Amino acid sequence: MNEILAIAIAAGLSWLNFVIIDTWMGLPEAPGVKGADVIGRAVKKRGGDLAGGFFQGNIVCSPDASAGTLLASAACYTIGTPEGGLIAAALVYFGNRLCADPGYAGTTGALTITVIIYLASFIGIGPEYFVVGMVLAIVTIQGLHHPLASKLLGKIAKKMGRYTELT
Amino acid sequence: MIIHANVILISSYAVAVISSIVVGLLLRIPVLPERPMRQSWTISIVFPTAVLALGFSAIVFKLGIDGLLVAAIIGIITALFSKYLLERILPEPVMEES
Numbered sequence: 001m002n003e004i005l006a007i008a009i010a011a012g013l014s015w016l017n018f019v020i021i022d023t024w025m026g027l028p029e030a031p032g033v034k035g036a037d038v039i040g041r042a043v044k045k046r047g048g049d050l051a052g053g054f055f056q057g058n059i060v061c062s063p064d065a066s067a068g069t070l071l072a073s074a075a076c077y078t079i080g081t082p083e084g085g086l087i088a089a090a091l092v093y094f095g096n097r098l099c100a101d102p103g104y105a106g107t108t109g110a111l112t113i114t115v116i117i118y119l120a121s122f123i124g125i126g127p128e129y130f131v132v133g134m135v136l137a138i139v140t141i142q143g144l145h146h147p148l149a150s151k152l153l154g155k156i157a158k159k160m161g162r163y164t165e166l167t
Numbered sequence: 168m169i170i171h172a173n174v175i176l177i178s179s180y181a182v183a184v185i186s187s188i189v190v191g192l193l194l195r196i197p198v199l200p201e202r203p204m205r206q207s208w209t210i211s212i213v214f215p216t217a218v219l220a221l222g223f224s225a226i227v228f229k230l231g232i233d234g235l236l237v238a239a240i241i242g243i244i245t246a247l248f249s250k251y252l253l254e255r256i257l258p259e260p261v262m263e264e265s
Contacts, residue, residue, distance in 0.1 A: 086225035087222055090226075093219065103215065
């Protein structure tokens with residue numbers, strides 16, 4: 001498969017994987033730690049959405065599905081599929097607990113991307129494309145324009161019934 | 168031959184998970200966290216015991232130690248770890264009132 005196309009598909013799948021799982025696990029609902037609260041309110045002050053800001057703050061402050069996706073992709077590349085993904089899921093869980101997070105989002109994200117990587121390997125998209133794809137996916141959320149990205153995350157949170165009740 | 172190896176490997180993971188579940192039930196670890204699960208810190212059989220059993224199995228198998236007996240032992244150790252050590256090593260954080 002064409003490399004650029006493979007990276008684009010991997011980026012899309014990684015983006016959907018971590019955004020859907022993180023939203024489902026309630027990242028936009030409330031900040032898990034004070035740092036996430038500060039980031040969420042700073043994003044809102046700059047014209048963004050509070051729930052989306054909490055989402056962005058939470059993924060900065062603890063390894064959620066975004067970190068799970070990236071670590072599982074890297075581990076599948078270096079160790080193999082599915083062993084790498086399973087090891088990454090266990091390690092992400094310990095990382096989560098260290099960061100005052102119960103660990104559902106990160107662990108689930110690592111496990112689901114391992115299944116996705118396994119299935120994608122049948123059409124020639126290996127784990128190395130998911131490493132690059134996940135970096136690109138996280139850039140769209142954390143690296144381009146925080147207020148705009150937070151508004152999109154806020155809309156997704158509303159659709160999934162996970163919008164914050166905080167003001 | 169490859170198919171045979173995969174069957175053994177998949178069976179080993181299954182044995183690790185099943186033995187962790189059985190020992191977890193004997194140790195009276197809750198099957199599921201209380202609802203809403205995403206906010207629960209309760210250590211249960213489904214999460215994280217079964218997930219840790221898979222992760223620990225993958226580490227040990229990759230180190231070259233494999234087999235169904237090894238998998239069963241990993242499951243037992245994981246359940247004991249979840250019941251007696253996990254909460255001590257990585258406790259639920261105490262949130263200060265603001």
